[in-house]
Amino acid sequence: MLTATYTLVALSVEQTNMRVSLHAVQQLVQKSYARQTALTVGQAEYVCDTLRGLYESCQRRKLDRFLLPALRRASANADSLVAELDGLSREAVESLATANELLRGGIDSEERVDAFCTAVERFCAALTLRFEREELELFPVARMAIAGETWFAMAHQMLAHDAYREEHRVHLVTPPASRPARGEPAHRQAPPVSYMH
Template sequence: MLTSTYSLVAITAEQERSRGMLARLRQHFQNAWKGVVQADFGILENACQRLMQFDNFFRCRKIDTYLVPVMRMMGREAQSIVSELESLAARAAGMLDRIRQQLRSADTRAAPDAMRDLVSGYCDTVSLRLDREEHELLPLSRRLLSVEDWFSIAARMLADDGGRRGRAPRAIILPRGVSPAAQRALGTR
């Protein structure tokens, strides 16, 4: 039970951090649009750089790294929400690619409204994905995953967190009875 609590607290904290970052990003872009009107294209480039940094963070969250791979194998009900989340991720990635293309071209200076629409669409899509994760995926995971599944997820999170702090990740020792889905998701099978 403690491992599921740890996992959910870590994921929830990261969700809140993502929401805060997204809100600050939206505010930064609102300020950048004012700069574009005043012909300061550098402000917009800076805002787009922040958008790319946010996207890199967002794609590496714990929910995507640890929970979604396990949920993908939990049957039709879980597969449905996972597919929807992947579709939202693909939509956001497509918008981000178009933002990059516009940023590299001179079109951004001529048509800032198109860029604003893309950025707004990206932020709305990410926000929708966060909502779906919080209101559908997490409650479903609480219901479908076993204690052993949560233990495996928490063990992997802790091992990877230790590696990020400059320590070598410890080997994950799985208890008996860990589900095959969790073993596959952890790469131990």
């Protein structure tokens, strides 16, 4: 069960990173936005874009990519729990839709600021609760239901996935070779791109 422990710890680290990001958005909204009588388009867009990014990151987690499919193949005992977790994700999506709708209409009154902050809070609460239930309820079920060789295969897949993402990230930030394009005179070549890390 050592491989299962390793895999669940890796998934737990992913959860922790998501929680930190959610908490940062909550703090911004509670300490700054909630006290305003109106929000600028930029302020509201920043929060909506951040929430959208968090939700998309949640959908791309290793838990969704590797653990849930393995659990579904191993046992149907967790189906109702998974359905409840999916319900929390839908609640987050609905809250994000509400925040975006308020953004489109303009957040130019205390009432609309309150509604926007409430939608953000509901989004964060739904995903936070999902993460807590995954760790407290889903992980123990998975540990019991999934066989040892499946844990080993899953750990291997996760490592390969991390390696691929790291390699892809390196290629994205590496500047292209400094040479003229085919058929382009050297003096017309664009200067090298400066990448900030």
